[in-house]
Amino acid sequence: MRKPLLRQDIARTAVANGFTLFELLMSMSVVVLLLVCVVELLNGTTATITASNKKLDTASLARIALDRFGNDFSGAVLSGGATALYYSETSTSGNSAIAFATSSRARGPTTQTNPWTTDTRAAFIGYRVRPVTQYVGGTTNASVPCLNRGDGRFTLSTSDISANKASFNLWDVFGTGNARIPNDLTVAPSSNDQRVLDWQIIANSIFRLHISFILDDGSIVQTPPSYRNFFVNTSTGTCVAIAFSSFNSADANSRYVKALIVGVAVLDEKTRNLVYNIDNTFWTTIGGKILRPTANGETPAEYWNQKLATLTSNNQGDSNYLFPPVRQNIGFYQRLYSVHL
Numbered sequence: 001m002r003k004p005l006l007r008q009d010i011a012r013t014a015v016a017n018g019f020t021l022f023e024l025l026m027s028m029s030v031v032v033l034l035l036v037c038v039v040e041l042l043n044g045t046t047a048t049i050t051a052s053n054k055k056l057d058t059a060s061l062a063r064i065a066l067d068r069f070g071n072d073f074s075g076a077v078l079s080g081g082a083t084a085l086y087y088s089e090t091s092t093s094g095n096s097a098i099a100f101a102t103s104s105r106a107r108g109p110t111t112q113t114n115p116w117t118t119d120t121r122a123a124f125i126g127y128r129v130r131p132v133t134q135y136v137g138g139t140t141n142a143s144v145p146c147l148n149r150g151d152g153r154f155t156l157s158t159s160d161i162s163a164n165k166a167s168f169n170l171w172d173v174f175g176t177g178n179a180r181i182p183n184d185l186t187v188a189p190s191s192n193d194q195r196v197l198d199w200q201i202i203a204n205s206i207f208r209l210h211i212s213f214i215l216d217d218g219s220i221v222q223t224p225p226s227y228r229n230f231f232v233n234t235s236t237g238t239c240v241a242i243a244f245s246s247f248n249s250a251d252a253n254s255r256y257v258k259a260l261i262v263g264v265a266v267l268d269e270k271t272r273n274l275v276y277n278i279d280n281t282f283w284t285t286i287g288g289k290i291l292r293p294t295a296n297g298e299t300p301a302e303y304w305n306q307k308l309a310t311l312t313s314n315n316q317g318d319s320n321y322l323f324p325p326v327r328q329n330i331g332f333y334q335r336l337y338s339v340h341l
Helices: 007-017 021-074 170-174 181-186 269-278 282-289 300-309 324-329
Strands: 084-088 096-102 120-135 141-155 198-203 206-215 257-266 331-338
Touching: 021 096, 021 141, 021 198, 021 206, 021 257, 021 331, 084 181, 096 181, 096 206, 120 181, 120 198, 120 206, 141 269, 141 282, 206 300, 257 300, 269 282, 269 324, 300 331
Parallel strands: none
Antiparallel strands: 084 096, 096 120, 120 141, 141 198, 141 206, 206 257, 257 331
């Protein structure tokens, strides 16, 4: 006859043949801890990848815009008494604007079946930042500054091509009246500032544009030497006709521009929409935080990075506060373009 198992024997048998409740709980705790570590690792990796992708996006946008400017400027007609028009908004939170004639053909108006005339020789190209109303999420529309490129058909005629001025001659561009290139560069952006140049957004995440100038002696200045005795209509603001040679320079020392340093500030679209939903006047806010370089010797990207380094506060009421996602994702880029005469 089999001997009955005592309570102690049952416990010993359970230990020998399986896990105790304590052991099961300990095992589950270890598994949970490992899962938490894996999730944290994945979250950290995802955040790093997202941040890297945003940096790549901003760098790509800047590269595309700066490449486009380089292509245009490489064909600029700057010899034989020609020049480029430069405008700087008066505020330290403002932007630069520039326009010049190029040897490339201009884009024809889409409303005309015959967009070119026999006298169309070149294009007049402009770059400026213009606020454009855009949807930024939810029910919010905001006036968002964007880098724009404008072009207009340009002729060497001495008279108008047609009554509707489909093409523009030299007097159309630089002469009296307000339908002129200076008007396109200097007036507050609105529906009526498109007179000669047909403005189109080329990068809606680029919200700052600043141009510094390298002179023939190697110095960097923020205002270029002006072209001597060059007439520019100033009824809508002061444009500077840039001197690209000592012969036509109005500078006392005959200094002239040898190269441009074009700087842009970029914010990826996702971060931009996020901040505009929080601050619908972010354009004004960032303008007061990231000022333009004003002293000679400074370059745009270097100066903006110095300004950004001071915006470290997380207290919204502090003067050195900047919305953290903007502080983390904003990018500053610049490129040098030599003048080819």
